[in-house]
Amino acid sequence: xxxxxxxxxxxxxxxxxxxxxxxxxxxxxxxxxxxxxxxxxxxxxxxxxxxxxxxxxxxxxxxxxxxxxxxxxxxxxxxxxxxxxxxxxxxxxxxxxxxxxxxxxxxxxxxxxxxxxxxxxxxxxxxxxxxxxxxxxxxxxxxxxxxxxxxxxxxxxxxxxxxxxxxxxxxxxxxxxxxxxxxxxxxxxxxxxxxxxxxxxxxxxxxxxxxxxxxxxxxxxxxxxxxxxxxxxxxxxxxxxxxxxxxxxxxxxxxxxxxxxxxxxxxxxxx
Amino acid sequence: xxxxxxxxxxxxxxxxxxxxxxxxxxxxxxxxxxxxxxxxxxxxxxxxxxxxxxxxxxxxxxxxxxxxxxxxxxxxxxxxxxxxxxxxxxxxxxxxxxxxxxxxxxxxxxxxxxxxxxxxxxxxxxxxxxxxxxxxxxxxxxxxxxxxxxxxxxxxxxxxxxxxxxxxxxxxxxxxxxxxxxxxxxxxxxxxxxxxxxxxxxxxxxxxxxxxxxxxxxxxxxxxxxxxxxxxxxxxxxxxxxxxxxxxxxxxxxxxxxxxxxxxxxxxxxxxxxxxxxxxxxxxxxxxxxxxxxxxxxxxxxxxxxxxxxxxxxxxxxxxxxxxxxxxxxxxxxxxxxxxxxxxxxxxxxxxxxxxxxxxxxxxxxxxxxxxxxxxxxxxxxxxxxxxxxxxxxxxxxxxxxxxxxxxxxxxxxxxxxxxxxxxxxxxxxxxxxxxxxxxxxxxxxxxxxxxxxxxxxxxxxxxxxxxxxxxxxxxxxxxxxxxxxxxxxxxxxxxxxxxxxxxxxxxxxxxxxxxxxxxxxxxxxxxxxxxxxxxxxxxxxxxxxxxxxxxxxxxxxxxxxxxxxxxxxxxxxxxxxxxxxxxxxxxxxxxxxxxxx
Numbered sequence: 001x002x003x004x005x006x007x008x009x010x011x012x013x014x015x016x017x018x019x020x021x022x023x024x025x026x027x028x029x030x031x032x033x034x035x036x037x038x039x040x041x042x043x044x045x046x047x048x049x050x051x052x053x054x055x056x057x058x059x060x061x062x063x064x065x066x067x068x069x070x071x072x073x074x075x076x077x078x079x080x081x082x083x084x085x086x087x088x089x090x091x092x093x094x095x096x097x098x099x100x101x102x103x104x105x106x107x108x109x110x111x112x113x114x115x116x117x118x119x120x121x122x123x124x125x126x127x128x129x130x131x132x133x134x135x136x137x138x139x140x141x142x143x144x145x146x147x148x149x150x151x152x153x154x155x156x157x158x159x160x161x162x163x164x165x166x167x168x169x170x171x172x173x174x175x176x177x178x179x180x181x182x183x184x185x186x187x188x189x190x191x192x193x194x195x196x197x198x199x200x201x202x203x204x205x206x207x208x209x210x211x212x213x214x215x216x217x218x219x220x221x222x223x224x225x226x227x228x229x230x231x232x233x234x235x236x237x238x239x240x241x242x243x244x245x246x247x248x249x250x251x252x253x254x255x256x257x258x259x260x261x262x263x264x265x266x267x268x269x270x271x
Numbered sequence: 272x273x274x275x276x277x278x279x280x281x282x283x284x285x286x287x288x289x290x291x292x293x294x295x296x297x298x299x300x301x302x303x304x305x306x307x308x309x310x311x312x313x314x315x316x317x318x319x320x321x322x323x324x325x326x327x328x329x330x331x332x333x334x335x336x337x338x339x340x341x342x343x344x345x346x347x348x349x350x351x352x353x354x355x356x357x358x359x360x361x362x363x364x365x366x367x368x369x370x371x372x373x374x375x376x377x378x379x380x381x382x383x384x385x386x387x388x389x390x391x392x393x394x395x396x397x398x399x400x401x402x403x404x405x406x407x408x409x410x411x412x413x414x415x416x417x418x419x420x421x422x423x424x425x426x427x428x429x430x431x432x433x434x435x436x437x438x439x440x441x442x443x444x445x446x447x448x449x450x451x452x453x454x455x456x457x458x459x460x461x462x463x464x465x466x467x468x469x470x471x472x473x474x475x476x477x478x479x480x481x482x483x484x485x486x487x488x489x490x491x492x493x494x495x496x497x498x499x500x501x502x503x504x505x506x507x508x509x510x511x512x513x514x515x516x517x518x519x520x521x522x523x524x525x526x527x528x529x530x531x532x533x534x535x536x537x538x539x540x541x542x543x544x545x546x547x548x549x550x551x552x553x554x555x556x557x558x559x560x561x562x563x564x565x566x567x568x569x570x571x572x573x574x575x576x577x578x579x580x581x582x583x584x585x586x587x588x589x590x591x592x593x594x595x596x597x598x599x600x601x602x603x604x605x606x607x608x609x610x611x612x613x614x615x616x617x618x619x620x621x622x623x624x625x626x627x628x629x630x631x632x633x634x635x636x637x638x639x640x641x642x643x644x645x646x647x648x649x650x651x652x653x654x655x656x657x658x659x660x661x662x663x664x665x666x667x668x669x670x671x672x673x674x675x676x677x678x679x680x681x682x683x684x685x686x687x688x689x690x691x692x693x694x695x696x697x698x699x700x701x702x703x704x705x706x707x708x709x710x711x712x713x714x715x716x717x718x719x720x721x722x723x724x725x726x727x728x729x730x731x732x733x734x735x736x737x738x739x740x741x742x743x744x745x746x747x748x749x750x751x752x753x754x755x756x757x758x759x760x761x762x763x764x765x766x767x768x769x770x771x772x773x774x775x776x777x778x779x780x781x782x783x784x785x786x787x788x789x790x791x792x793x794x795x796x797x798x799x800x801x802x803x804x805x806x807x808x809x810x811x812x813x814x815x816x817x818x819x820x821x822x823x824x825x826x827x828x829x830x831x832x833x834x835x836x837x838x839x840x841x842x843x844x845x846x847x848x849x850x851x852x853x854x855x856x857x858x859x860x861x862x863x864x865x866x867x868x869x
Contacts, residue, residue, distance in 0.1 A: 184673070203682075206684035207683065221372065226383055237396055
């Protein structure tokens with residue numbers, strides 16, 4: 001079950017976007033999200049669309065692969081949009097029933113929110129699609145390293161993330177094994193009501209936790225044996241270093257943000 | 272100057288109850304002395320709980336001694352400020368390959384140690400490159416560790432230690448969780464590092480055959496060093512080795528049998544080649560050969576040679592696997608044929624061994640027999656009924672065919688052993704009285720002590736836990752008991768206990784037992800029949816001696832026949848009239864002695 005989720009899973013390729021420094025991609029994603037929520041008007045919308053399409057084209061991730069990720073959130077999209085439609089009042093009211101109204105502004109909002117969410121998912125998943133989990137943790141650690149001065153445990157969090165990434169597949173495998181073993185002892189995970197099913201999880205969860213703790217214990221010892229002593233004094237095999245392409249990318253990002261803001265001021269119509 | 276000097280080392284594990292009062296004290300190290308010179312290859316042998324891992328952790332300063340002194344690379348290990356420098360010069364490889372790899376990419380994991388030491392980036396890259404090369408894993412540098420075999424993961428872990436450029440590496444039971452291929456890879460890597468790079472090696476293990484190449488061997492028991500000397504000196508004293516629950520290699524055992532029978536063989540024969548040459552020396556002269564035979568003591572091996580049992584096939588009682596194939600990810604480009612047209616008939620009451628290396632399809636096959644996996648094509652009949660029939664109750668099948676998975680103790684979850692065993696029969700819908708009766712019986716059958724019935728399964732030793740897990744399946748009264756690698760991770764004594772238990776259950780309860788293993792030597796003495804799996808096919812199927820006749824073909828699919836089989840064939844090829852189908856030590860001794868009289 002858990003294995004079927006493909007949204008945002010790394011897609012290996014050799015595109016310019018794949019080769020960018022993860023910090024650039026993190027920053028670009030942040031700017032992209034801001035742009036999505038400040039834009040107003042068809043022009044701004046057009047700029048963002050052009051930006052997103054261009055990024056997808058350059059990334060060499062197939063569009064179908066990105067769209068497949070959207071499938072899992074279709075229900076959320078529809079519900080959010082529906083709420084916007086029926087709860088927004090506007091100048092022209094088409095239908096009114098109790099607290100529900102359908103107005104011109106409502107319909108407009110409903111459409112805009114759908115696009116905003118779809119663009120949001122597509123844009124952010126583009127980052128995880130083109131960045132390996134390790135690069136991502138690395139980028140986060142470096143981007144937030146100034147927070148360490150105010151005693152924010154940046155390194156510890158980054159280390160926790162990379163260990164989690166390493167052990168998730170192992171624990172999924174283990175869950176599968178324990179499940180089979182208990183099924184062989186007649187356990188039934190599939191039928192029965194909610195309470196019965198929750199009870200049936202005990203023989204699965206207890207061994208899983210025991211195993212996770214045992215692994216954590218072993219891993220801590222192995223890390224200590226390899227001189228791990230927190231983040232102080234650590235070096236990196238491949239430290240992040242900005243190149244020329246990263247500088248260009250930063251310029252494009254700022255230009256993009258500026259264009260969206262200018263469009264909002266000049267032509268805030270019709271949305 | 273020694274690299275490691277331990278004097279009168281003592282370490283105690285103190286267990287406290289909830290109020291903080293001392294519950295029990297276990298002396299894990301009891302006045303241990305150890306001297307290791309630079310460049311030596313040292314082995315420490317001992318059964319589980321003998322204190323050998325505790326000693327290893329001291330060398331790496333993961334544990335601190337309660338008494339005594341310990342110097343590692345001229346640094347006092349009792350001072351906390353020396354911890355990091357000592358860990359830098361004495362690295363450590365642990366038992367579980369999964370739980371010591373930190374990163375999700377091989378080369379990043381190898382870089383972890385040097386990164387912690389603050390080595391410059393360019394140097395780290397160079398160290399990662401050379402250390403992966405020294406363990407032969409260069410081409411996997413960008414792989415995820417999850418996709419590697421156990422032996423490969425363990426080699427990555429070794430590379431991770433090598434990258435820190437230590438003077439000494441402590442291997443803490445590095446092969447306990449590996450299959451025979453992985454074990455060979457790891458031991459060969461340790462020897463290579465010792466010879467080529469001059470790294471001091473301390474190998475901790477419970478397999479005697481792994482210490483043959485060591486310079487010096489220590490044997491530990493109850494926290495004390497009880498034997499020490501060269502491998503030959505240690506192997507000379509088989510009785511003492513057995514007393515300390517060590518696993519003596521077949522060739523050494525056979526040499527000892529023959530010497531006791533009166534053949535003039537020296538003590539402490541280490542390898543098969545050595546025994547072969549010595550035997551041929553004695554045999555070569557026909558006159559002397561006859562004299563040796565005259566002087567032999569009358570020893571009978573007959574009662575120790577397993578009797579061949581006959582089983583009648585009966586379609587209404589057997590398990591029949593009829594042209595079964597199984598594909599993973601069927602219908603996609605990634606499909607893997609895990610089973611490829613397998614047909615078998617297993618008569619009621621037979622003791623069957625299914626042998627194959629990791630990934631040969633043996634575990635997939637047994638998952639079919641109790642319906643956990645459904646064949647892509649083919650049929651399976653149990654007691655004459657097709658288990659894929661629409662009205663067949665798969666839940667009934669699960670109680671008829673009991674399946675004990677690898678490391679079954681990992682599935683224990685209840686607060687007491689007794690309650691855990693009740694889980695299976697309760698799921699069968701039996702009334703509470705019957706459930707408890709069944710649990711009681713099952714725990715008795717596996718020889719579990721009554722006073723521990725109400726203890727927590729998490730407080731037991733590995734071997735005891737495994738007994739409880741097997742009882743958990745036995746309590747469902749299966750007609751067929753399938754066990755997947757029931758001896759994995761146990762020490763030799765624990766392994767023999769479990770195998771003897773199964774043999775006894777087979778004898779007394781008359782149930783069919785199917786034993787899945789990657790070790791020929793382990794099962795050869797116990798089973799009636801061996802089925803060899805390779806690449807999803809059942810390639811050989813027959814009595815052990817019949818299957819072992821194919822020892823050369825077996826080697827090609829990286830399975831080894833018992834040492835004795837090789838020896839018998841080599842002797843026969845050199846002109847000694849022995850019966851080459853001998854598989855056990857007793858059989859081999861009998862036919863060798865007969866050859867001297869011929």
